[in-house]
Amino acid sequence: MVEKIAALVIGAGQAGVAMSEHLSKNGIPHLVLERNRIAERWRTSRWDSLVANGPAWHDRFPGMEFFSFSPDAFVPKDNVAEYFEAYAKMIHAPIRCGAEVKEVRRNIAGRPGFVAETSEGPIEAEYVVVATGAFQCPVIPNLVPQTAGITQIHSESYRNPGQLPEGATLVVGSGSSGVQIAEELLRAGRRVYLSVGPHDRPPRRYRGRDFVWWLGVLNKWDAEAPPATEHVTIAVSGAHGGHTIDFRRLSERGLTLLGRTEAFNDGVLTFAPDLSKNLANGDKNYLSVLDEADAYIARNGLHLPEDSEAREIPADPECVTHPILHLNMRDAGITSIIWATGFAADFSWLKLATFNETGAPKHQRGVAAEPGLYFLGLPWQSRRGSSFIWGVWHDAKFLADHITKQRGYLAYAGSAQPTPDAT
Numbered sequence: 001m002v003e004k005i006a007a008l009v010i011g012a013g014q015a016g017v018a019m020s021e022h023l024s025k026n027g028i029p030h031l032v033l034e035r036n037r038i039a040e041r042w043r044t045s046r047w048d049s050l051v052a053n054g055p056a057w058h059d060r061f062p063g064m065e066f067f068s069f070s071p072d073a074f075v076p077k078d079n080v081a082e083y084f085e086a087y088a089k090m091i092h093a094p095i096r097c098g099a100e101v102k103e104v105r106r107n108i109a110g111r112p113g114f115v116a117e118t119s120e121g122p123i124e125a126e127y128v129v130v131a132t133g134a135f136q137c138p139v140i141p142n143l144v145p146q147t148a149g150i151t152q153i154h155s156e157s158y159r160n161p162g163q164l165p166e167g168a169t170l171v172v173g174s175g176s177s178g179v180q181i182a183e184e185l186l187r188a189g190r191r192v193y194l195s196v197g198p199h200d201r202p203p204r205r206y207r208g209r210d211f212v213w214w215l216g217v218l219n220k221w222d223a224e225a226p227p228a229t230e231h232v233t234i235a236v237s238g239a240h241g242g243h244t245i246d247f248r249r250l251s252e253r254g255l256t257l258l259g260r261t262e263a264f265n266d267g268v269l270t271f272a273p274d275l276s277k278n279l280a281n282g283d284k285n286y287l288s289v290l291d292e293a294d295a296y297i298a299r300n301g302l303h304l305p306e307d308s309e310a311r312e313i314p315a316d317p318e319c320v321t322h323p324i325l326h327l328n329m330r331d332a333g334i335t336s337i338i339w340a341t342g343f344a345a346d347f348s349w350l351k352l353a354t355f356n357e358t359g360a361p362k363h364q365r366g367v368a369a370e371p372g373l374y375f376l377g378l379p380w381q382s383r384r385g386s387s388f389i390w391g392v393w394h395d396a397k398f399l400a401d402h403i404t405k406q407r408g409y410l411a412y413a414g415s416a417q418p419t420p421d422a423t
């Protein structure tokens with residue numbers, strides 16, 4: 001007997017849990033399959049000390065608070081995982097853990113929906129929601145060969161400083177992962193080099209409000225498309241109570257800043273001459289948030305405290321005014337590299353014609369080109385917030401409503417009255 005269900009959700013991270021909540025609210029029978037445990041990536045794919053980037057009042061679903069944390073606390077990753085587990089229990093989400101989906105294809109001609117081949121046998125579903133995460137496959141640029149005698153790991157495999165060999169570490173990538181890992185290594189007394197690419201670095205707090213609040217009231221979480229410029233990462237940190245990322249201040253504490261890592265030859269790394277430009281653009285982004293916040297305060301007559309110190313940007317350190325463009329790894333004592341260079345998605349198990357030439361899903365707000373198929377949790381799926389905790393909940397609602405609408409069309413049985421003859 002083939003198991004049958006109206007909607008099959010694949011993955012029980014935050015996206016799968018949110019989807020289950022909205023499908024239940026809409027009365028749609030469904031099943032969530034998770035190959036490991038609920039919120040597995042928060043449990044086992046992140047470093048030991050990671051805390052949420054946003055405070056507890058913000059980085060959560062509307063239906064439940066973090067009970068044992070103050071609203072302004074940055075919740076440790078294990079507690080984030082526990083939160084989603086408790087949430088799933090609260091909404092009675094029909095999640096089956098330890099069940100992997102190995103392939104999804106269209107049902108045979110003449111039968112609606114899809115067939116999912118799973119570790120527990122085939123399942124037929126009219127609707128399939130792919131909620132397998134945006135940060136699936138670590139990407140390491142093909143620059144330094146494994147034979148170079150250097151320990152190389154991706155940020156996904158980084159756990160703590162003790163895992164690295166003695167000696168200096170090069171961290172490549174200036175997004176939240178790269179900068180937080182570099183700072184942790186610096187605190188642990190390590191010699192650290194940080195390769196800084198284009199980035200945004202919003203203020204952690206400004207005039208008494210966290211940046212998540214500013215991005216909210218300024219409608220920036222709801223921005224519908226990424227800036228048309230080159231890809232920029234966002235450098236924020238909730239570690240140690242949260243603070244604004246300022247690369248120059250890290251340099252004051254002993255870290256050496258480098259431009260974008262470009263090449264490796266004979267033990268020598270080459271960096272682009274773009275460090276100063278990357279920092280200047282990061283400052284521009286930072287100051288633009290302050291300006292917009294000031295304008296918002298003035299326009300709305302808010303009584304929020306002044307914060308003139310926020311506009312003080314330290315002078316460029318030596319490593320910025322005289323950037324290192326070539327670095328002999330042995331001379332610099334570098335024994336490890338951490339690549340905080342992002343992730344790619346792998347949808348090769350979806351045997352459906354719904355991808356463009358680069359392998360990205362063709363969709364509109366998560367509604368795939370293939371009728372009946374949905375994606376959830378993609379970066380910029382409908383807006384900037386889509387791949388974040390609070391944003392995915394709203395996208396899940398949109399998808400559940402879309403499925404309800406589609407079921408409404410299919411429920412239409414036609415008029416019982418014969419249509420009058422027009423002639």
Ligand SMILES: Cc1cc2nc3c(=O)[nH]c(=O)nc-3n(C[C@H](O)[C@H](O)[C@H](O)COP(=O)(O)OP(=O)(O)OC[C@H]3O[C@@H](n4cnc5c(N)ncnc54)[C@H](O)[C@@H]3O)c2cc1C
Binds near residue numbers: 015053390
């Ligand atoms: C280092 C890091 C820190 C982050 N910090 C924050 C933060 O502080 N705040 C925030 O809002 N966002 C944060 N994010 C972004 C985002 O919230 C997380 O990546 C989150 O885990 C995404 O949730 P998801 O449910 O979309 O995907 P995932 O958490 O990746 O969940 C997907 C699930 O699908 C399962 N799965 C995959 N394939 C299959 C299959 N074939 N069959 C069955 N199950 C399958 C996986 O086991 C997994 O449990 C962070 C991301 C990273 C990488």
